[in-house]
Amino acid sequence: MSAGFTYADALVAALIVLGSSFALVGSWGLVRLPSLMERLHGPTKASTLGLGAMLVGSAAWFQLVRGTWTTHELLVCVFLFLTAPISAKMIAKVHLHLLRQGDPSAPGGPAGSPARPPGAADWATHEAPHEGTPGDFEGD
Amino acid sequence: MLEGALAFGFAAWGLALAMNLWRLFRGPGVADRILALDTMVINTIGLIVLAGIASDSGTSFEAALLLAMVGFVSTVAYCKFLLRGDIIE
Numbered sequence: 001m002s003a004g005f006t007y008a009d010a011l012v013a014a015l016i017v018l019g020s021s022f023a024l025v026g027s028w029g030l031v032r033l034p035s036l037m038e039r040l041h042g043p044t045k046a047s048t049l050g051l052g053a054m055l056v057g058s059a060a061w062f063q064l065v066r067g068t069w070t071t072h073e074l075l076v077c078v079f080l081f082l083t084a085p086i087s088a089k090m091i092a093k094v095h096l097h098l099l100r101q102g103d104p105s106a107p108g109g110p111a112g113s114p115a116r117p118p119g120a121a122d123w124a125t126h127e128a129p130h131e132g133t134p135g136d137f138e139g140d
Numbered sequence: 141m142l143e144g145a146l147a148f149g150f151a152a153w154g155l156a157l158a159m160n161l162w163r164l165f166r167g168p169g170v171a172d173r174i175l176a177l178d179t180m181v182i183n184t185i186g187l188i189v190l191a192g193i194a195s196d197s198g199t200s201f202e203a204a205l206l207l208a209m210v211g212f213v214s215t216v217a218y219c220k221f222l223l224r225g226d227i228i229e
Contacts, residue, residue: 020152072201
């Protein structure tokens with residue numbers, strides 16, 4: 001134990017190690033997993049959680065060690081946690097769209113193409129908005 | 141102890157960026173490349189936050205915030221272009 005040991009240092013160091021490990025796991029999943037739908041899991045969950053831990057560690061560092069309260073970390077955190085699911089959904093929509101068009105650059109992976117939804121319906125990402133729902137604009 | 145954690149953090153985030161770059165060049169589909177770019181933005185934000193702790197200054201957080209916004213907008217723009225053939229209709 002070094003002479004300058006404090007619990008604030010230990011907390012910040014633990015959060016940094018935790019966040020970096022999660023980021024590493026997320027990117028390793030991006031490299032390792034076989035198909036895009038599985039690859040989406042790594043960055044959307046593990047990397048976002050890792051960055052969240054990093055931002056909490058940074059906020060704790062500036063609060064406990066430097067004595068200054070910063071709200072930038074909180075802003076980045078909120079913005080990231082709001083946008084990560086949206087971008088993941090958009091990428092999944094692109095994947096389904098390219099698969100449906102028969103694009104050869106969008107292989108389905110070992111699991112094959114996504115299963116058809118039950119009944120004669122198409123996936124909701126391909127459908128026009130139903131009559132009377134908020135997305136159904138007049139005249140389209 | 142904090143120095144060791146910072147060194148581990150720089151190594152881990154840098155290695156994660158390298159793996160994303162591999163997926164960016166290798167990725168069989170367009171959606172894989174968009175996903176790799178999105179993850180690279182997230183990992184770059186992590187590196188900026190880490191550099192902010194290491195250099196003991198809070199001036200880099202604006203860069204992190206800007207990068208988060210631009211990364212999200214560019215991901216959605218790529219996806220909209222592939223889905224609809226147009227970004228703003």
